[in-house]
Amino acid sequence: MxxxxxxxxxxxxxxxxxxxxxxxxxxxxxxxxxxxxxxxxxxxAHVSVQPQGQATKGGYATVNFRVPNERDDASTVKLEISLPSEHPLTSALPQPVPGWKVSVAKAKLDKPLESHGKKITEVVSKITWTAESAKVAPGQFQQFPVALGRLPEDVDQLVFKALQTYDNKEIVRWIEAPEEGKEPELPAPVLALSEPVEDDHATQPGAGATATADAKNAGQEKETASASDDSSDSTARVLGGIGILVGAVGVAFGVLAGRRRAS
CATH class of the missing domain: 1.10.287 (Helix Hairpins)
Known part of the structure; x- marks a missing residue:
């Protein structure tokens, strides 16, 4: 006004x-x-990226690139996502989206990466979805899933540059990286990376003490069983010795009785 x-x-x-x-x-x-x-x-209204669950440093994650339509008189018919070249990812697998054709472009690496014992010489540099029988109409949005990995361990976020094309030939470039204290006019999608979480079983309080107590109890039960077996063997030996002694006394008594009768 x-x-x-x-x-x-x-x-x-x-x-x-x-x-x-x-x-x-x-x-x-x-x-x-x-x-x-x-x-x-x-x-x-800008293009954004959100993980399905968490995206942890050094791990793998499936993310959704969310594309809203910010126009009232045009529909989105194409999305181009450029992966960060300064932090190349060994794997980027787009999930098929009904009504959209997906294509993947790769780039050679100056320095090969290693993944599962193999050397990676080229990585995915761009993923493009082009509308065939579908489009993002005004008042709607569409998600484009991608499985990413391995995520870097030495950064807190990844910045993806996105180009959004409308059916009226307009192209919106969501490519501005975030700056501290400044809100970009056309911000690029940013994926925040969280710290990896240690194994719950390894970090559970008292887990080691419980395992030690179980082992100790098992050892005590074994010692008790061995002592019981030794006691049973000793009792059997004593009873056997008494039986032999009683038998010998009986034999001697019989011999003496026979001699007296003969006299």
Whole structure:
């Protein structure tokens, strides 16, 4: 709203002080509300990338490139995603999206990478989805999934540059990297990387003590069983010796009794 338009509005209203103050408040409120709607609409309409779950440093992740339509009179018919060349990824596998044709471009590496014992000399540099029987119409959005890996370990985020093409030949370039203290007009999709989480079993409090106690109990049970076996063997030996002694006494008694009868 220009200054001349505001002046004309003031002139059409009564000249009382109350009317002019009320008009000023109304106009200011309307301009502020329009600015808020304009800023929020622009911020919410850009191409973004979000992981399915978490994207951890040094790991693998499946991400969704979310493409909203920010036009009222055109539809999105093409999306180009450029992968970061300063942090090449050994793997980038796009998931098929119904109604869209996907193509993958690769680039040679100056310095080969190693993955699972193999040397990687080229990586995916760009993924392009082109509409065939589908499109992103006004008031809609579309997600384009990609499996990425291996993610770098020495950075906190990855910046992807995106080109969004409409059926009226307009191309919106979402390529501006984020800067501290400054909001880009056409921000590039940014994937935040989180720190890796250690194994829950290895870090669970008391897990080692529990395993040690179990081993100790098992050893005690084994010693108890061995002592029980030794005690059983000793008892059997004593009873056997008593039996032999009783038998010998009986034999001697019989011999003596036979001699007395003979005399």
């Amino acid at each position: 220009s200054a001349s338009n505001i002046t004309n509005i003031f002139r059409t209203f009564p000249t009382s002080r109350f009317s002019r103050n009320a008009l000023r408040v109304t106009v200011a409120t309307g301009v502020a509300a329009s600015a808020v709607l304009l800023v929020s609409g622009t911020a919410a």
